[in-house]
Amino acid sequence: xxxxxxxxxxxxxxxxxxxxxxxxxxxxxxxxxxxxxxxxxxxxxxxxxxxxxxxxxxxxxxxxxxxxxxxxxxxxxxxxxxxxxxxxxxxxxxxxxxxxxxxxxxxxxxxxxxxxxxxxxxxxxxxxxxxxxxxxxxxxxxxxxxxxxxxxxxx
Amino acid sequence: xxxxxxxxxxxxxxxxxxxxxxxxxxxxxxxxxxxxxxxxxxxxxxxxxxxxxxxxxxxxxxxxxxxxxxxxxxxxxxxxxxxxxxxxxxxxxxxxxxxxxxxxxxxxxxxxxxxxxxxxxxxxxxxxxxxxxxxxxxxxxxxxxxxxxxxxxxx
Amino acid sequence: xxxxxxxxxxxxxxxxxxxxxxxxxxxxxxxxxxxxxxxxxxxxxxxxxxxxxxxxxxxxxxxxxxxxxxxxxxxxxxxxxxxxxxxxxxxxxxxxxxxxxxxxxxxxxxxxxxxxxxxxxxxxxxxxxxxxxxxxxxxxxxxxxxxxxxxxxxx
Numbered sequence: 001x002x003x004x005x006x007x008x009x010x011x012x013x014x015x016x017x018x019x020x021x022x023x024x025x026x027x028x029x030x031x032x033x034x035x036x037x038x039x040x041x042x043x044x045x046x047x048x049x050x051x052x053x054x055x056x057x058x059x060x061x062x063x064x065x066x067x068x069x070x071x072x073x074x075x076x077x078x079x080x081x082x083x084x085x086x087x088x089x090x091x092x093x094x095x096x097x098x099x100x101x102x103x104x105x106x107x108x109x110x111x112x113x114x115x116x117x118x119x120x121x122x123x124x125x126x127x128x129x130x131x132x133x134x135x136x137x138x139x140x141x142x143x144x145x146x147x148x149x150x151x152x153x154x155x
Numbered sequence: 156x157x158x159x160x161x162x163x164x165x166x167x168x169x170x171x172x173x174x175x176x177x178x179x180x181x182x183x184x185x186x187x188x189x190x191x192x193x194x195x196x197x198x199x200x201x202x203x204x205x206x207x208x209x210x211x212x213x214x215x216x217x218x219x220x221x222x223x224x225x226x227x228x229x230x231x232x233x234x235x236x237x238x239x240x241x242x243x244x245x246x247x248x249x250x251x252x253x254x255x256x257x258x259x260x261x262x263x264x265x266x267x268x269x270x271x272x273x274x275x276x277x278x279x280x281x282x283x284x285x286x287x288x289x290x291x292x293x294x295x296x297x298x299x300x301x302x303x304x305x306x307x308x309x310x
Numbered sequence: 311x312x313x314x315x316x317x318x319x320x321x322x323x324x325x326x327x328x329x330x331x332x333x334x335x336x337x338x339x340x341x342x343x344x345x346x347x348x349x350x351x352x353x354x355x356x357x358x359x360x361x362x363x364x365x366x367x368x369x370x371x372x373x374x375x376x377x378x379x380x381x382x383x384x385x386x387x388x389x390x391x392x393x394x395x396x397x398x399x400x401x402x403x404x405x406x407x408x409x410x411x412x413x414x415x416x417x418x419x420x421x422x423x424x425x426x427x428x429x430x431x432x433x434x435x436x437x438x439x440x441x442x443x444x445x446x447x448x449x450x451x452x453x454x455x456x457x458x459x460x461x462x463x464x465x
Binding site for chain 2: 071105107113120
Binding site: 003005007009010014016021023024028030031034035051052055059062 | 318366367369370373374377380381415416417423427430431433434437438440441
């Protein structure tokens with residue numbers, strides 16, 4: 001049983017590990033900025049705020065990625081997860097670097113989270129169809145999802 | 156194996172999806188209030204604080220709901236999860252609407268989280284009984300849990 | 311299937327439950343300090359900050375502990391989880407008690423999280439080896455991990 005379990009989650013675990021490393025990177029940035037004697041208060045505030053916004057969304061991201069991976073198929077979910085991490089990195093760096101009044105908004109990665117949410121809904125829907133009508137569209141759905149996940153690469 | 160896995164978690168996934176939608180609703184409220192030029196500072200602070208309190212408790216809620224669902228039975232856990240989301244919605248709206256000094260406390264949904272925690276403990280206990288004494292009370296426990304979850308509806 | 315699932319996660323569930331109780335303890339401390347009429351603003355700020363730092367890291371901790379437990383073996387992961395909770399308790403108490411300017415840093419329990427991360431990596435690596443080369447080192451790895459987790463007790 002062990003191998004079967006790991007086989008169906010290992011891509012998700014890898015993405016989770018990368019996200020943990022990224023969290024550690026963010027936390028080190030915060031720690032470094034706070035310990036820096038010459039840091040301006042605004043810089044500290046900015047890096048804390050960027051980190052906090054990322055952490056606020058982190059539990060939601062993990063939940064929706066794992067649900068999508070478990071309910072439908074793990075490869076597109078992990079791919080979307082990687083893209084989300086890239087977007088998050090850009091958001092964090094952009095938040096720290098901005099000097100004008102205009103901060104990036106509170107939200108980021110909306111499109112990717114929406115895609116993952118949609119994957120969950122489709123997965124649940126397909127399961128209910130299988131259960132009550134005996135018709136399994138899982139293969140078709142997986143193919144479509146795999147193709148659709150490439151659309152996330154569009155800017 | 157896939158269908159068996161989805162069958163034992165699909166209610167939990169649905170509740171998780173609803174909670175994610177609710178998180179998005181909260182985040183949009185925060186974003187809207189921050190972008191509103193005429194917003195008072197107190198309103199921004201209030202909505203941020205309400206959102207932050209909800210997010211602080213979110214990981215705990217997810218962890219305890221999934222553990223209760225996996226260890227004992229998913230229907231009562233998902234039902235309690237739905238009730239928690241209703242309580243959270245009320246808390247958030249109440250937090251934003253209040254004008255006097257008295258803010259709602261930091262905590263909310265204590266009773267529901269306690270019920271889910273109890274479900275986990277009973278599930279673990281039942282597993283240990285099954286393992287070391289060979290007596291399985293799972294069916295009785297599930298029936299009792301299902302009935303007890305209705306008590307959460309009491310105001 | 312149910313018993314097999316619970317058997318492979320029950321230690322992780324127990325650690326999760328303890329962490330939830332600890333979260334509740336932290337939240338009650340915050341609530342109590344906020345309701346205390348005679349509390350100094352600095353005390354309130356300090357306890358909120360300690361709680362927030364703990365909550366920021368909580369999702370990361372849960373994710374990495376569960377991945378380590380699922381991918382490799384649950385006993386060392388749960389053991390490291392318990393140690394993390396002890397470290398967190400010390401951090402929280404130390405944060406509240408300090409009176410000088412020097413706050414403890416933003417991060418804590420780095421070594422334990424790193425150990426759990428390493429466990430995940432080894433587990434994934436072992437799975438890939440098993441899949442592509444057919445050589446399973448799981449037993450050796452589990453023994454080594456079990457022994458290595460004792461090293462975390464070193465101060």
